[in-house]
Amino acid sequence: MATQTMEEILRKLQIKTTQLLEEESDGSANQTYECTKCKDQTGYIGIDNGKEVWIRCTCITWRRVKRLMKSSEITEEFKRLGFQNFKIDDKPDVIKDAYECSRMYYQSFDSIKNNRNNSIGLLGQPGAGKTHLLMAIANNLLQKKHIPVLYFPFVEGFGDLKDDFDALEDKLGRMKTVDVLFIDDLFKPVSVQTKEGRKRKPRATEWQVEQMYAVINYRYLNHLPIMVSSELTVDELCDIDEALGTRIYQMCQDYTVVIKGDRKQLNHRLVGAPA
Structure with missing residues (x-):
């Protein structure tokens, strides 16, 4: 032949x-x-x-990224947020600290991801860019390291789930086990009228605290990273539930920034507002 x-x-x-x-x-x-x-x-x-x-x-690589981005539940607008489009020029030092902390966390992720202190928390002033910076980390983990991240906006997330038990169980299961969980605006406060005037009250029902504790405790015990943004400080988180707050603090203690100060300097949405 x-x-x-x-x-x-x-x-x-x-x-x-x-x-x-x-x-x-x-x-x-x-x-x-x-x-x-x-x-x-x-x-x-x-x-x-x-x-x-x-x-x-070679298309397998970008197909995997596409699937990861879809399962992350990150919106199209948020997919565009990165370190390169976060502005720090003329910003207060605490904003620059949050930026550097976020970059350092991403750069160190591979070496700390299995440790007890493998998480990051950006706390305090609304409008200071906390969500942007944590989303920059999430997008880089997804697109460059191909690490699954699940985005959970606290208010909208529980609002969508409270009347659907099956969806709740499925979402809580994913929140517990996904490689990286990003909780945005944890216990976001609302303004309420009191005898002493208007005060901030954390949005934290007994049911919400119970669900969040179940998620955080599972991840705490299994050394699974979380990324948390909240308007509340560590003490305020502990006031809601000390077991929950201290777990978050211990996980995030090496990468925590609390943003406090003049809101007109810190909140980018108030730039140019009259005195």
Whole structure:
């Protein structure tokens, strides 16, 4: 039997690959593909040492990132938040401290992720960029390190889940076990009228505290990182539930910044507001 030349092997290979793709697409001439290299097959037939082999396409990497971003529940707007578009020029030192702390946390993540102190908390003044900085970490973990992150906005998250027990159980299960959990605006305060005037009251029902404790305690015991933003300080978190607050503090103590000061300097939404 005559030995096939490399040209004949490649020609037959091209014919076979074309046939496979046509069968997969039902012969549609107008079909479009996300990856034109493999026609969305995540691989293609190639030659290795004169033998036909299946080669994994490089598109697998960005497909994984795409799946991770979708499962993270991060909005399209938040996906654009990064360190490069966080402005620190002419900002107070505490804002710069939060920025540097966030960058340092991301840079150190691989070496600390399995430790007790593997988490980060940005606390205090609303409008100071806490969510932006933690979202920058989340986006970098997802896109560059391919580490699953779940975003949970506290108020909206529990608002969507309170009347759906099945969805609640599923979400709490994911919050407990995902590689990195980002809790945004934990126990966000509301303004209430008291005899002494208007005061901030943390949004923390007994049921919400119970659910958050179950999540945080699971992650605490299993050394799973959390990223937390809150308008409350560590003491205020402990006032709500000391067991919960102290766990958060212990997990985040190496990477915690409390932002306090003049709101017109710290809250970017008040820039230019009259005195």
